[in-house]
Amino acid sequence: MAQTPAQGLTRIGDDVWAFLRPRGGWREANTGLVVAPGSASLVVDTMWDVAWARRVAQVQQPLVSRAPITEAVNTHSDGDHWWGNDTLPATARITTSAAARQGMREDLPPAALTVLATAGQLLGRVPGPIGRTGAYMARIPGDARFPRRLPRMPDHTFDTTERLVVGGRPVDLERLGPAHTAGDVIVHVPDAGVVFSGDLLFVGSTPVLWHGPLENWTDALDRLLALDADVYVPGHGPMCGSAEIREVRDYWMWLDAAARPHHARGTRPLDAARALVRSAEFVRFRDWHAPERIVLSLSTLYHVWDGNPPGPPTVVRRARAFADAEALLREGTV
Numbered sequence: 043m044a045q046t047p048a049q050g051l052t053r054i055g056d057d058v059w060a061f062l063r064p065r066g067g068w069r070e071a072n073t074g075l076v077v078a079p080g081s082a083s084l085v086v087d088t089m090w091d092v093a094w095a096r097r098v099a100q101v102q103q104p105l106v107s108r109a110p111i112t113e114a115v116n117t118h119s120d121g122d123h124w125w126g127n128d129t130l131p132a133t134a135r136i137t138t139s140a141a142a143r144q145g146m147r148e149d150l151p152p153a154a155l156t157v158l159a160t161a162g163q164l165l166g167r168v169p170g171p172i173g174r175t176g177a178y179m180a181r182i183p184g185d186a187r188f189p190r191r192l193p194r195m196p197d198h199t200f201d202t203t204e205r206l207v208v209g210g211r212p213v214d215l216e217r218l219g220p221a222h223t224a225g226d227v228i229v230h231v232p233d234a235g236v237v238f239s240g241d242l243l244f245v246g247s248t249p250v251l252w253h254g255p256l257e258n259w260t261d262a263l264d265r266l267l268a269l270d271a272d273v274y275v276p277g278h279g280p281m282c283g284s285a286e287i288r289e290v291r292d293y294w295m296w297l298d299a300a301a302r303p304h305h306a307r308g309t310r311p312l313d314a315a316r317a318l319v320r321s322a323e324f325v326r327f328r329d330w331h332a333p334e335r336i337v338l339s340l341s342t343l344y345h346v347w348d349g350n351p352p353g354p355p356t357v358v359r360r361a362r363a364f365a366d367a368e369a370l371l372r373e374g375t376v
């Protein structure tokens with residue numbers, strides 16, 4: 043039985059493991075491993091930092107030496123969940139939703155993000171919104187080192203649902219996006235009672251609505267609850283149960299209801315965020331990591347409430363939202 047905890051891996055179900063980075067910051071995404079002992083394995087997500095991605099592959103090694111990795115899943119298009127794909131064996135098939143793969147094609151490649159983060163460090167000293175955008179952009183990767191070239195893309199896609207079989211173990215994929223991103227996928231391992239939610243769950247860490255619509259995200263949370271799993275592994279934060287899913291749902295229901303009047307009055311997102319984080323209802327969410335992300339989600343909500351179709355943020359929308367997030371941090375509002 044391969045149940046000896048490999049260093050860094052947490053056993054979360056029968057032959058199901060996770061590499062957890064519990065604070066759940068920008069650089070701290072979780073990854074998973076499903077093993078069919080003596081037969082085959084499946085990896086869920088890879089980290090964007092080159093050294094961390096290698097480290098995860100190394101600690102997985104003892105568990106997969108007799109159960110080679112034949113399948114991998116990327117839960118969505120954000121780089122922190124797939125830029126480590128080059129650490130996967132070349133023979134492993136990589137699956138994601140068609141919408142997520144489209145997002146991977148359209149998003150900035152890792153080399154561009156490296157350039158922007160470096161430029162951001164310099165720009166961060168410039169006063170005004172450009173400086174604030176730069177400073178926030180530099181916060182996201184921090185000291186992470188991204189791959190120089192675009193990593194291997196998924197080679198297999200599906201539209202809404204897909205069943206993979208890993209050495210006889212069923213693993214069910216469902217696309218529940220567009221919500222956090224265009225093609226959010228969850229990974230359900232029914233025989234172990236485990237769900238990897240990707241970034242449809244942030245635990246103890248403030249979620250970000252990049253794409254929308256928000257209703258899809260709350261529907262996705264209902265779907266996660268309906269699966270009634272023993273353990274959920276969020277994209278960021280510690281593993282959890284249904285109580286934490288309901289908290290994320292409460293956050294979105296609160297933000298949706300509380301922000302609408304600000305939008306209706308024409309209050310800009312930064313001022314709305316300032317008022318919202320000072321409200322009594324926000325107290326229960328205040329200690330989540332990166333509370334300033336509230337204004338990133340407001341940017342998306344406002345975009346949709348203005349009558350635009352949900353979609354990934356343009357460079358301009360993202361830059362404005364980053365400047366607002368940095369403002370909240372600098373003035374000590376959050």
Ligand SMILES: [Zn+2]
Binds near residue numbers: 120122241
């Ligand atoms: Zn993420």
